[in-house]
Amino acid sequence: KNQVEQSPQSLIILEGKNCTLQCNYTVSPFSNLRWYKQDTGRGPVSLTIMTFSENTKSNGRYTATLDADTKQSSLHITASQLSDSASYICVVSAYGQNFVFGPGTRLSVLP
């Protein structure tokens, strides 16, 4: 069964600190992996997209990694800001199939 798991479920950090969110998946055949940021009451916004051959992808203070062998991905946020408070969703796509969504990690950045 295609599944995406994320950890932690929620995370609280202080402004300026770094953090890393984890994603494990069992989606096959793997096509690509995306990280989305979803602000409360808004639709998801794409942060990064990685295919099988890509190990890392950066978007400003966001850096995603992918280990296709262990089927794990991480999203690292550097120098967090208050505006980073949101849910971060890992989404894996299999060839010819719809997106498989992870449950998300709810990040709260405190001043």
Next chain:
Amino acid sequence: GAVVSQHPSRVICKSGTSVKIECRSLDFQATTMFWYRQFPKQSLMLMATSNEGSKATYEQGVEKDKFLINHASLTLSTLTVTSAHPEDSSFYICSARTSGSSISSYNEQFFGPGTRLTVL
């Protein structure tokens, strides 16, 4: 960039009434649109997939007679919640995908901002 809009952004209706939500791709043609539902503190759940000019494909457990989907053009899909009940209160999000590569080579889905439905 690709922009998807939804209207209305929030709606409150009485139980038993019908509500229509529009999803538009503003600067690209969407051959496929997806409708998701999201309950508080949960991730998105796919309700149905619609392709322009054909009937929507509903996920298991989603009532097709209750959630009517029309994808009449390459830029517009509508979701009508018929005879709404309080348990239909949720956040409804659409996304649009283009088969062309002009916007994204990843067969990307672009999400709308969502519609908050509250049924009293």
